[in-house]
Amino acid sequence: MTEPEAEDPIELPGVNYYLFLGFSGLVVLFLALMERMGTFAVVPGLIGALGLATFLVPRQLGVLRKPVYFAPIIVLLITALFLSLSSSFSRRSVQLMDVLAAPALLAYLGSQYRLFALGWSAVPADQRPRLSGPGGDPPEARPPHQVSTREPLHLIGVIAICVLAGQVLWQWLLLEWVIVEPGEPQRLGMNQSPWHVTRLVWTVGVGAMVLVGLFRVLRSYRMSRDEAAMIGVDTLWTETRGEQRRLARWIAWRRRKSERKLEKQT
Amino acid sequence: MLTSRGWWLLLTALFLAALGAALPVARGGTAAILGLTVLVWVVFEWCRFLFALRWGVPELHIERELRDDRGPVVTLWSGRTFTVIVRISTTSRLSLPFALIDDRLPFGVKLVDGGTNGAGQVSRGKPVEISYRIRCRSSGPVRFEGVRLRFADPQGFFFHEAFLRRAVEYPALPPLVDAEANQRHTKHDNMLPPPGIHRLRRAGSGSELLDLRDYQPGDPPRMIAWKASARKDKLIVKELENDVPVRCTMLVDASQAVRLGPPGNNALARLIEIASSVAQAALGNRDHVGLITFDEESSAYMPPSRSKRHLVDLLRRLSEIGRLPVAASRPDAESLIPLAHALAQEVYPDLLDSRLNTWRWWLPILFPRPEYLRSLTLGDAVFPWWRRLSLTEWRQQAVRKRLAAVLTVVNGLPPGALALMHEDDLHLSIALQEFLSMHQVPYPVPMYDWRGKYLFASPEKVEVLAAALLTAVRRGRDNELFVLAADLFELTGRMEPLRRAVRVALGRHHRVVLICPWSPDIPLPDSEELEPASPMGDVMAEARRALIRRYHRAFQETRREFGRLAVPVVCAKHREPVQLILDRMEQLRVAGIRR
Numbered sequence: 133m134t135e136p137e138a139e140d141p142i143e144l145p146g147v148n149y150y151l152f153l154g155f156s157g158l159v160v161l162f163l164a165l166m167e168r169m170g171t172f173a174v175v176p177g178l179i180g181a182l183g184l185a186t187f188l189v190p191r192q193l194g195v196l197r198k199p200v201y202f203a204p205i206i207v208l209l210i211t212a213l214f215l216s217l218s219s220s221f222s223r224r225s226v227q228l229m230d231v232l233a234a235p236a237l238l239a240y241l242g243s244q245y246r247l248f249a250l251g252w253s254a255v256p257a258d259q260r261p262r263l264s265g266p267g268g269d270p271p272e273a274r275p276p277h278q279v280s281t282r283e284p285l286h287l288i289g290v291i292a293i294c295v296l297a298g299q300v301l302w303q304w305l306l307l308e309w310v311i312v313e314p315g316e317p318q319r320l321g322m323n324q325s326p327w328h329v330t331r332l333v334w335t336v337g338v339g340a341m342v343l344v345g346l347f348r349v350l351r352s353y354r355m356s357r358d359e360a361a362m363i364g365v366d367t368l369w370t371e372t373r374g375e376q377r378r379l380a381r382w383i384a385w386r387r388r389k390s391e392r393k394l395e396k397q398t
Numbered sequence: 399m400l401t402s403r404g405w406w407l408l409l410t411a412l413f414l415a416a417l418g419a420a421l422p423v424a425r426g427g428t429a430a431i432l433g434l435t436v437l438v439w440v441v442f443e444w445c446r447f448l449f450a451l452r453w454g455v456p457e458l459h460i461e462r463e464l465r466d467d468r469g470p471v472v473t474l475w476s477g478r479t480f481t482v483i484v485r486i487s488t489t490s491r492l493s494l495p496f497a498l499i500d501d502r503l504p505f506g507v508k509l510v511d512g513g514t515n516g517a518g519q520v521s522r523g524k525p526v527e528i529s530y531r532i533r534c535r536s537s538g539p540v541r542f543e544g545v546r547l548r549f550a551d552p553q554g555f556f557f558h559e560a561f562l563r564r565a566v567e568y569p570a571l572p573p574l575v576d577a578e579a580n581q582r583h584t585k586h587d588n589m590l591p592p593p594g595i596h597r598l599r600r601a602g603s604g605s606e607l608l609d610l611r612d613y614q615p616g617d618p619p620r621m622i623a624w625k626a627s628a629r630k631d632k633l634i635v636k637e638l639e640n641d642v643p644v645r646c647t648m649l650v651d652a653s654q655a656v657r658l659g660p661p662g663n664n665a666l667a668r669l670i671e672i673a674s675s676v677a678q679a680a681l682g683n684r685d686h687v688g689l690i691t692f693d694e695e696s697s698a699y700m701p702p703s704r705s706k707r708h709l710v711d712l713l714r715r716l717s718e719i720g721r722l723p724v725a726a727s728r729p730d731a732e733s734l735i736p737l738a739h740a741l742a743q744e745v746y747p748d749l750l751d752s753r754l755n756t757w758r759w760w761l762p763i764l765f766p767r768p769e770y771l772r773s774l775t776l777g778d779a780v781f782p783w784w785r786r787l788s789l790t791e792w793r794q795q796a797v798r799k800r801l802a803a804v805l806t807v808v809n810g811l812p813p814g815a816l817a818l819m820h821e822d823d824l825h826l827s828i829a830l831q832e833f834l835s836m837h838q839v840p841y842p843v844p845m846y847d848w849r850g851k852y853l854f855a856s857p858e859k860v861e862v863l864a865a866a867l868l869t870a871v872r873r874g875r876d877n878e879l880f881v882l883a884a885d886l887f888e889l890t891g892r893m894e895p896l897r898r899a900v901r902v903a904l905g906r907h908h909r910v911v912l913i914c915p916w917s918p919d920i921p922l923p924d925s926e927e928l929e930p931a932s933p934m935g936d937v938m939a940e941a942r943r944a945l946i947r948r949y950h951r952a953f954q955e956t957r958r959e960f961g962r963l964a965v966p967v968v969c970a971k972h973r974e975p976v977q978l979i980l981d982r983m984e985q986l987r988v989a990g991i992r993r
Contacts, residue, residue: 201403205410208436212414215428216421233428234435241436245403245553254550255498255557256401260743272498274550275517283552294442298435302427305419305434328419336412336437343445350452358563358746361807362754368813369803370756376817377765384771384822 146279147187147250153284154184154243160236161211168218176210179203183244187251199252204244211237234298238291246287250276305331399448404440404555411436440555447551450492451558457490458520460545460564473714476534477573479510484545486562487525494520499528500546502744505838506570506662506721507532507540534570536662537670537713538721541567541838543745559747571713572674572720606639644879644983645702646680647688647870648673649863650719651884653856654694656915657724661840665915668970669883670716672913675976676881681709685983690866691719694858697866701873723835726843726853731827732773733842738830739797741839742804749804757796762786767795771821798826805829855888864899871903879982883913883970887952893959900963909982912960914953916971923950923969 158180165173183203189196215233253271305328355363369376400408411433418430463483464471474480484501488494501514512530520526534540544563550556610626613633626634650673656665677687681704688702689712700712742750749755763786769778777784785791802819805811809829819826834841847853863884870880880903886893900910916922957967968975 202406205406208407208410208414208432212418212429212432215432216418216426234432237432238435238439241407242439242553245407245555248403249550249552249554254496254554255548258559260740272517272548274496274552278496278518290439290442294435294439297438297442298431301434301438302431305430306423325420325422328423329416332415332419336415339441343441347448347452350449354452354456356456356748358807359748359754362749362803365803365806365813365816366754366756369799369816373761373817376814377821379814380817380821381768381771383818384824385768387822387824388770 144276144279145281146283147247147276149279149281149284150243150247150250151184151187153287154240154247155181157236157239157241157243158184160232161207161240164233164236165211165214169214172214176207176214179210180207180240180244183207184247187247199248201248204241207240208237231295231299235291235295238294239288242287242291246283249274250279301335305335399556399558401550401554401557403553407436407555408440411440443551443553443555447495447549447556447558450495451549454488454490454492454494454520455547455560457488458494458547458562459487459489460562461485461487462542462564462566464568472568474534474540474568474570475572475574476537476570479531479533481529481531482542484528485525486520486527486545486547488520488522491522493522495549495551497526498548498550499526500548501528501530502543502546503532504540504542505840506535506538508535536667536720537570537572537674537717538661539567539717539838540570541565543837546744561745561747563745569714569717570720571710571717572670575675575678607636608639609637610634611637643704644680644683644685645688645874645876646676646685646879646881646979646983647690647702647874648676648881648883649690649692649697649866649870650716651859651863651915652691652693652719652722653859653885654724655854655856655859655885655888657722658843658845658854661721661838665885665917665970666722667720668915669913670720672970672975672979673881673883674713674716676979677709677712679976679980680983681706683983687712688870689715690870691715692859692862692866693722694856694862697862697869699866699869699873702878721838723831723838724843724854725831725835728824728844728847729827729831730842730844731823731830734827734830734834735794735797735801737839737841738801738833741834741837742801745837746804746808749807750800755800755803757799759792759796762792762795766791767821771823801830802826805833808833852888857889857892859884860886860889860892860896864895867896867899867903871899871906871908874906874908876907878908879979880908880910881913881979882910883915885915886912886956887914887949890952890955890959893956897959897963900960900965904963904965909985910963910965911979911982912956912965912967913970913975913979914956914967916969917949918971920946920949922971923953 158177161180162173162177165176180203183200186197186199211233250273252273254274255272257271414429414433415437416433418426418428418433420426421429461484463485464474465481465483466478471480482501486499496519497517499516499518503509503514510531510533512528514528514530516526516528518526543565544561547560547562549558549560610623611634613622613627613635617635621635621637623634623636650669652666656669658664661667673689677689680687684704686702686704687708689700691698698715700708700715766786799816799820802816805819806813806816809832811829815825815829819829831841845853863882867880867882870878886896903910953967953969960967966978968978
């Protein structure tokens with residue numbers, strides 16, 4: 133298991149970067165919601181701060197130092213709910229507050245999840261029984277001293293790309309197709325909302341299929357010798373399992389019969 | 399691949415995107431944008447993680463180095479401490495995701511210092527290194543399987559486990575003993591020959607006078623005894639004693655009977671420890687030591703020698719037999735499957751992947767295993783259809799098929815082997831036994847058959863031992879010491895071939911000693927430590943008393959049988975047999991003096 137760190141993670145610069153980024157995201161989110169929701173805008177900020185603040189609890193108060201794993205999900209849902217309740221979204225325009233809310237939320241989510249990985253568990257608990265004992269492996273954290281100074285900068289870059297891609301994807305969903313002549317858009321006889329859902333499902337579905345297919349090709353290209361042998365063995369078994377089963381059972385029956393005969397003779 | 403954290407975020411993002419798309423644009427636009435942005439982020443991280451993983455893992459390399467205080471070593475010694483350094487590097491330009499690294503500690507090795515795990519991001523030119531110290535508990539090959547890697551993205555959304563299999567075996571030789579401490583210091587005679595020599599009362603080229611005789615043509619002039627010739631008035635020549643080295647040949651039992659028990663703590667380990675100590679002490683005295691290892695089928699002979707190279711070869715041979723697995727002819731598949739499955743999950747996780755190693759859930763329902771291929775229970779008789787619907791049966795069948803496929807690939811078996819192992823318990827259990835023994839995992843073996851007959855008496859080894867002893871006698875030159883280190887307690891009525899061979903050895907003026915391994919938790923025959931009679935009902939205590947009595951009776955019978963031949967029988971519980979053998983060698987050395 134990973135050795136416990138001698139120093140408090142809060143004293144390490146990597147953790148501080150993420151704390152700063154996470155709190156900054158929450159402040160921007162608060163400002164974005166403040167305009168529309170007034171005092172209620174503080175709710176997601178408080179929940180998010182509660183998730184981040186567990187890292188600020190001193191090591192001596194270990195009882196209070198528990199991860200709030202559902203804080204990011206709750207912040208995301210409440211933010212989306214508040215923005216939807218108060219939204220006056222223009223069909224074609226991109227509003228500044230909405231544009232600010234998305235990167236702020238991503239900054240908070242990214243920081244919070246990375247802090248979870250640094251403080252509590254980077255990999256899930258493995259409950260499979262081991263030869264050395266029945267309990268499996270407890271969850272292990274990522275050593276905080278391994279966070280480089282470039283990591284938060286990379287995260288900011290990724291956030292910018294994702295916000296841009298999210299906006300582009302939304303515009304793509306809103307895109308109306310006019311095939312022959314100006315008039316009613318072509319929606320296969322559907323209203324606007326079902327049409328958007330259908331386009332979303334198709335976009336996500338086709339995108340997932342393409343990506344999974346590409347990675348499957350990459351996997352077969354980078355496959356190890358044992359994995360390739362396993363595919364060969366498994367394919368042969370799948371295609372001829374009926375015949376193999378009959379033959380194997382006959383051989384086993386024959387062996388048992390000859391053994392019994394031998395036992396009777398002796 | 400996706401962790402629960404990743405699933406929750408992905409599902410929430412999809413929900414928000416779908417909700418936003420389903421609502422009118424003015425109401426749900428913002429929620430949809432947030433959902434889509436988070437979705438894009440998750441997909442982006444997934445692509446990055448998976449691409450780095452697929453591309454980078456085949457490029458990983460492991461370097462393993464074992465060192466002692468003086469530098470790198472290729473051979474280990476039991477009881478000594480070594481440093482293991484594992485370096486994981488990559489030649490790929492692409493950085494791998496963060497990984498938790500765990501080196502799998504071999505069986506029979508104790509972690510002394512440091513940890514077998516590490517963490518880091520492996521990239522080109524920046525290997526991750528783990529260092530720890532181990533101590534070998536017993537002799538035998540030490541097998542390092544490889545390194546377990548658990549990859550995760552920085553957020554903990556994705557997870558992948560891999561095992562870099564780079565199996566490498568190091569021989570762990572028996573412990574180095576203080577050879578000088580085992581040498582006898584008490585002075586028996588004022589005319590002790592030099593180390594490694596004993597005097598044989600036959601004419602030779604030694605330094606002590608044996609006899610005087612008449613001169614014969616061809617005798618060298620320097621052998622003429624001039625004073626005696628002058629007295630007798632004819633030429634008399636001196637005959638000198640023969641100086642020959644002391645030779646000891648150890649016949650070490652490596653049969654199934656002595657392999658029973660935990661590796662490193664069974665009868666074989668005790669015999670090896672004795673043989674190793676005797677060899678080192680005798681070679682320290684410049685005596686010749688040979689070794690014969692035998693089991694139920696064959697024997698291997700190493701002629702006596704006294705070079706350092708011979709000692710290393712002898713210890714290596716002892717190390718090879720040190721971890722020989724016990725193999726039952728009809729192992730129990732039900733007890734081996736959980737062990738083998740746990741091992742396969744650790745070492746072969748890629749081959750157990752359900753995408754490669756498939757299973758159809760409906761097979762046990764449509765084609766259940768027939769009654770003649772499985773052990774029947776009362777439930778089978780009452781509810782014959784129960785097995786078709788039992789979840790346990792489904793799981794067991796899936797595990798059987800997956801393990802059979804792994805065994806087929808690992809052992810390179812022909813295609814039909816998978817189905818044969820899947821259907822027939824005997825084939826599967828024998829393959830599992832070999833699989834576990836290859837990976838040095840201890841496993842249970844049935845000791846009695848259904849009639850209650852003990853399965854590990856190994857009566858065949860008596861013939862093999864007798865043949866090996868006769869071979870050694872045939873190759874022997876003069877008075878030698880033959881040490882039979884064998885478990886013969888279960889064979890008290892079947893030792894006639896061995897007695898004949900011992901008579902031949904004694905007839906040629908050799909000496910024979912029988913060393914029998916003794917279980918550490920059973921009191922010695924002369925110790926009178928038999929536990930008091932237990933109150934009625936304590937079955938286990940009664941069974942133990944019966945076992946001790948049976949053990950003692952077998953020892954007495956063995957001692958009686960060999961006592962008629964003047965062959966001493968010694969229990970190998972402690973280190974006393976070593977001293978006894980060295981005493982016998984000492985007697986051989988001074989035999990020529992005590993006329």
